[in-house]
Structures are given as structure tokens and as C-alpha cells.
Amino acid sequence: MRETAQAADLLSWYDVHARQMPWRTGPAERAAGARPNPYHVWLSEVMLQQTTVAAVREYFTRFTALWPTVGDLAAEEDARVMGEWAGLGYYARARNLLKCARVVVSDHDGTFPDTREALLKLPGIGPYTAAAIASIAFDRPEVVVDGNVERVMARLHDVHTPLPAAKPELTALAATLTPEDRPGDYAQAVMDLGATICTPRNPACGICPWRAPCAARAAGTAPELPKKTPKKPKPTRQGVAYLALREDGAWLLETRPDKGLLGGMLGWPGSGWAEEVPPHEPPLEADWRDPGGEALHTFTHFHLRLSVRVARVPMGANPRAGAFLPAATFRPSDLPTVMRKAFDLARGAFVDME
DNA sequence: AAACCGGGGTG
DNA sequence: CACCCAGGTTT
Incomplete structure (x- = not known):
């Protein structure tokens, strides 16, 4: 029950501070019970893999203007899509994007599957993206763990184990907090928290909705978490x-x-x-x-x-x-x-x- | 388990 | 300039 109250605190914060993004439904539509467009959620999540919101914004807007539905995208020529993706990086994502769109059309009648398990079978959709789409687009209580969530969990529980070794532990901690009520909004709320308050450097602990339960905040270790194993130099x-x-x-x-x-x-x-x-x-x-x-x-x-x-x-x-x-x-x-x-x-x- | 994949932003 | 951030696929 304690965990449920914590999730509720974050959702209250999110209701006021949710970032506006082109792929999100506005507060008014959400209040009226509208769900996000799964095509938009999928497209934005693939674009957001290893890529910042600022970089994705204009690409997302262009893609949805050019191809309003997953069927439109599936019917497009490869070179056209690769050209529009240019500059966004990790080009395997664009090739898998097209593969996925065509599978959704050929095997799922142009409609995205609504479970994590089924989404996971699609090209370019791994554990994170499958959970994110199931949660955000279909409001299923999946555990969504990206880099933001890892950082928030490491601080909330003062975990000093370095990444990537700490990943299973942080995922387990995230699972205990995921609520049955509004799981889709909750998933986006934790990621927004990591992006705007619980930032990698200079976290704004003073205005954090989770400052009371945060162990790293109490220990003064928040700015140095999560720890990471050093990476090799680039030749x-x-x-x-x-x-x-x-x-x-x-x-x-x-x-x-x-x-x-x-x-x-x-x-x-x-x-x-x-x-x-x-x-x-x-x-x-x-x-x-x-x-x-x-x-x-x-x-x-x-x-x-x-x-x-x-x-x-x-x-x-x-x-x-x-x-x-x-x-x-x-x-x-x-x-x-x-x-x-x-x-x-x-x-x-x-x-x-x- | 480890290697392979870009690009933009900040200090 | 160095450093930071961030998932999926392939081997």
C-alpha cells in the first residue's frame, strides 16, 4: 500500500507538470478517456531509442505528416523513408521501422497488437519498447525501464552497484512501484521526472515529488548515482x-x-x-x-x-x-x-x- | 556476455 | 576539446 501511495504522489505531480509532446494526448482528451494513437506511440518510442526528445520532435512531426497511418508508412519506398530518417542516427532503427510497419499490415490487419508479449515479436521492438507501448498506448501495468527510470530507481533506493550490472536490481525495484491504476501515465511520469527533475547532473531534489522517500537525497549521494562501469576509449x-x-x-x-x-x-x-x-x-x-x-x-x-x-x-x-x-x-x-x-x-x- | 550501431548537447 | 546521454540486434 505504501508503494501505491508513492505512485499516486507522482501521478499528482504529472497531472500538473506533464511535458507536452506531439505524440501525447492532451490533458483534456485524457480526462475524456481518450487513449493515445498506438502508431504515434510506437513511432515516437522507436525514434526516442538512444535519442533525445528535442531531436525527435521535428522528425516525428514530419513522419506523421508524410505518413498519417502505419499503412501509409508500410507502403512507402525504402529510400524515401531512409532519406527522411537521415540525421537521426542508428539507421538500423529505420530499416526495422519499415519491416515492423509491413508486418503490422500483413499479419495484424494494420492494427498494433495490444500486449507486451505480442509487441515483443515485432522487428525493432525489444523489452523496453514492448513494455512502453503496452503501457502507454494500452494502459497495461507493464514495467517500463529506460535510462531515466534506472537513474530514478538508483537514487530512490540509493543503489551503488554500477550499471549495467545493477539493471536487474533496478528493474525489480521499478516493478514494486508500478501501479494498477493509470500505469500508462505512471510510466510516462517516471520518465518525465528523470528528464526534468532527477537529471543526470544537478538534480532538482528541492522540488522533487519523491524527495521525502528518496534514500539518495537523505544520504547526499543523488548527484553521483547511478554509478557506471568505465567505458573503453575510442580509437x-x-x-x-x-x-x-x-x-x-x-x-x-x-x-x-x-x-x-x-x-x-x-x-x-x-x-x-x-x-x-x-x-x-x-x-x-x-x-x-x-x-x-x-x-x-x-x-x-x-x-x-x-x-x-x-x-x-x-x-x-x-x-x-x-x-x-x-x-x-x-x-x-x-x-x-x-x-x-x-x-x-x-x-x-x-x-x-x- | 560482448560487440555493434550516431548524433546532439553541455561544461 | 572531453564527456554525457540512451535500446535493439547480432554474434
């Missing part, structure tokens, strides 16, 4: 990208293999990336120029220093790699960030060559 890799501009304005680009880094995305042909620039040939014979400078980019587990070569090529050019994309269909915004940085570097060089 630096180098490479060269070739940007060929044909007389008619077409650019030489390649679609990267589905597997691996930047899978399924557009990119410039070039060397591989390694500690030293790997031996390689340009994608075609041309008067390649080095404009100088490097595109600097950091991936999940390495830093990249990418230099560029630029050339203007004639209409008959026959590339060994990639294909020319007409100027009318090439949108720099379709490129992942590292490729857009290379483009920005080369663009100045082409202006100088005129």
Missing part, C-alpha cells in the same frame, strides 16, 4: 571520400549495404576507414583535387577523420562504384551527418573551381 580512424560532380549536375553516390555502419544510407564512394587510410582506387579516373581540411565525426565507438577529393567529370563517365544521382533528386538532407559534413567541405571547393 581514431581515417578515410577518403570522393565527390564527383558530373557536367549535368548529377552527383556520384552509393547506397551502403544494409548491414553495418550507416547501413542502407546514401554515401560518397571512397576508401574504407581504418587507423591508416586503407589502400584503394578512386571510383573513376578523373582530375581529383584535394580541397584540404577534414570532416571530423564521432561514431558510437570511434572518431573519424575523413578527407575529401573533388572532381568535375564529363557525361560519359563510367564509375567503378556507385551511380550518378540527378541533381533534381539529390537532397543533401538525405545524407547521414558524416556524409553531409564531407559534402559541405567539398561544396566550397567546387565554388572555388568556378
Whole structure:
């Protein structure tokens, strides 16, 4: 019963302080008993994997404007969706997003399953996302544990075990607090608390609805929790990208293999990336120029220093790699960030060559 | 169990 | 610049 009262305290806070987000139903609609659109909940949760709310907002708005239903998304061409996802990162999410949409249409008549167990079978939906959708969209009392919830639980119970080893313990603690009443709002409330009050640094304990029961607050250890096991340093890799501009304005680009880094995305042909620039040939014979400078980019587990070569090529050019994309269909915004940085570097060089 | 996947924000 | 944040899939 004590736990139920704690959840109720948080829900009272949430009723006043819930963050407004495009994928959430407003307070008035919620009061009228409206449930969130499962398609919106799914799309936002996939976008929010490893990604901040600020970054997701505009992508979510664009996606739902372009594809109002999961059926619309399922019917779209892969390249179109990958292009709209460009810049959001972790591109396997976009490939799984499309797979999932098509399974929902083909196997579930265009309607999302409403249980954690069934959601878990869909591509791109793991333990966290399955629980989040079941809870938020269908108000089921699932235990939803993301990085915010881990931090809140570690502090609430003053857990000093470092992550990721502490994960099972923190999940068990979260389970004891999940209420039968309004579990969907409760799940969002804990995550909002972690995002706005119980922040990684400088937590605002003074205005926290859970300051009374918080063990770390009492012990003065809140700012240093959760503990984490140190991670390995990132190595630096180098490479060269070739940007060929044909007389008619077409650019030489390649679609990267589905597997691996930047899978399924557009990119410039070039060397591989390694500690030293790997031996390689340009994608075609041309008067390649080095404009100088490097595109600097950091991936999940390495830093990249990418230099560029630029050339203007004639209409008959026959590339060994990639294909020319007409100027009318090439949108720099379709490129992942590292490729857009290379483009920005080369663009100045082409202006100088005129 | 460990490795593989981006990008943006902050100090 | 260094550091911080954050799930799913694959091997």
C-alpha cells in the first residue's frame, strides 16, 4: 500500500507538470478517456531509442505528416523513408521501422497488437519498447525501464552497484512501484521526472515529488548515482571520400549495404576507414583535387577523420562504384551527418573551381 | 556476455 | 576539446 501511495504522489505531480509532446494526448482528451494513437506511440518510442526528445520532435512531426497511418508508412519506398530518417542516427532503427510497419499490415490487419508479449515479436521492438507501448498506448501495468527510470530507481533506493550490472536490481525495484491504476501515465511520469527533475547532473531534489522517500537525497549521494562501469576509449580512424560532380549536375553516390555502419544510407564512394587510410582506387579516373581540411565525426565507438577529393567529370563517365544521382533528386538532407559534413567541405571547393 | 550501431548537447 | 546521454540486434 505504501508503494501505491508513492505512485499516486507522482501521478499528482504529472497531472500538473506533464511535458507536452506531439505524440501525447492532451490533458483534456485524457480526462475524456481518450487513449493515445498506438502508431504515434510506437513511432515516437522507436525514434526516442538512444535519442533525445528535442531531436525527435521535428522528425516525428514530419513522419506523421508524410505518413498519417502505419499503412501509409508500410507502403512507402525504402529510400524515401531512409532519406527522411537521415540525421537521426542508428539507421538500423529505420530499416526495422519499415519491416515492423509491413508486418503490422500483413499479419495484424494494420492494427498494433495490444500486449507486451505480442509487441515483443515485432522487428525493432525489444523489452523496453514492448513494455512502453503496452503501457502507454494500452494502459497495461507493464514495467517500463529506460535510462531515466534506472537513474530514478538508483537514487530512490540509493543503489551503488554500477550499471549495467545493477539493471536487474533496478528493474525489480521499478516493478514494486508500478501501479494498477493509470500505469500508462505512471510510466510516462517516471520518465518525465528523470528528464526534468532527477537529471543526470544537478538534480532538482528541492522540488522533487519523491524527495521525502528518496534514500539518495537523505544520504547526499543523488548527484553521483547511478554509478557506471568505465567505458573503453575510442580509437581514431581515417578515410577518403570522393565527390564527383558530373557536367549535368548529377552527383556520384552509393547506397551502403544494409548491414553495418550507416547501413542502407546514401554515401560518397571512397576508401574504407581504418587507423591508416586503407589502400584503394578512386571510383573513376578523373582530375581529383584535394580541397584540404577534414570532416571530423564521432561514431558510437570511434572518431573519424575523413578527407575529401573533388572532381568535375564529363557525361560519359563510367564509375567503378556507385551511380550518378540527378541533381533534381539529390537532397543533401538525405545524407547521414558524416556524409553531409564531407559534402559541405567539398561544396566550397567546387565554388572555388568556378 | 560482448560487440555493434550516431548524433546532439553541455561544461 | 572531453564527456554525457540512451535500446535493439547480432554474434
